[in-house]
Amino acid sequence: MREQRKRLIAALVLVFGLNILIITLVQSAQAATYRRGASGQTVRTIQEKLIRWGYLEGAADGIYGSRTEAAVKRFQKKNGLTADGVAGPATLKALGISQGSTSSSAWDGDVALLARVISAEARGEPYSGQVAVGAVILNRVGHPSFPGTIAGVVYQPGAFTCMVDGQIDQPVADSAVRAAREALNGADPSGGAIYYFNPDTATSGWIWSRPLIKVIGKHRFCA
Numbered sequence: 001m002r003e004q005r006k007r008l009i010a011a012l013v014l015v016f017g018l019n020i021l022i023i024t025l026v027q028s029a030q031a032a033t034y035r036r037g038a039s040g041q042t043v044r045t046i047q048e049k050l051i052r053w054g055y056l057e058g059a060a061d062g063i064y065g066s067r068t069e070a071a072v073k074r075f076q077k078k079n080g081l082t083a084d085g086v087a088g089p090a091t092l093k094a095l096g097i098s099q100g101s102t103s104s105s106a107w108d109g110d111v112a113l114l115a116r117v118i119s120a121e122a123r124g125e126p127y128s129g130q131v132a133v134g135a136v137i138l139n140r141v142g143h144p145s146f147p148g149t150i151a152g153v154v155y156q157p158g159a160f161t162c163m164v165d166g167q168i169d170q171p172v173a174d175s176a177v178r179a180a181r182e183a184l185n186g187a188d189p190s191g192g193a194i195y196y197f198n199p200d201t202a203t204s205g206w207i208w209s210r211p212l213i214k215v216i217g218k219h220r221f222c223a
Helices: 002-031 041-052 066-078 089-095 103-122 127-141 150-154 174-184
Strands: 195-197 212-216 219-222
Touching: 041 066, 041 089, 066 089, 103 127, 103 150, 103 174, 127 150, 127 174, 127 195, 127 212, 127 219
Parallel strands: none
Antiparallel strands: 195 219, 212 219
């Protein structure tokens, strides 16, 4: 009798444990996918990314409505993902959003990467020129000829000298961090440029064919 009772208790404990595991797995699967009708901080983070990169207009309200769904579809199409308007694991990864990340951490990740490039490419340039370099990267994100994320633009082969000569790994100047934040907040001293170069060090003849928008410091910013 005592042995049967022990087996019954063990069976109940096993069933209870399996139920907890199933609930956890279901919740994790749900948490990894955001679609129309969802709401919360991660949705707000998705919206903030899409707004900064030109896929979504308006404010980030944390509600996954039809506008957000349409913006996600545009982002997915641009980045070679299934354009279903659902922000699943692949779309979140492309957006640079890890599960459990907050708007602040996602924003800080963009600032850090942008600041590294600005510091490497424009260290010693006027502050407005540093902001302009950050703006060029963001302008590329929203341009059909370039990848649709900051990381995609930065790591595009041959796009930035600093990725080849190792300058990207040098200490980041404080001014570059400020410039990155300002560019992410919408400042664009480049006037909408998608290219820039230093005429004293440029080795490509093609870059001289790009229409000049303005000169800031040693850099020419072009369309």
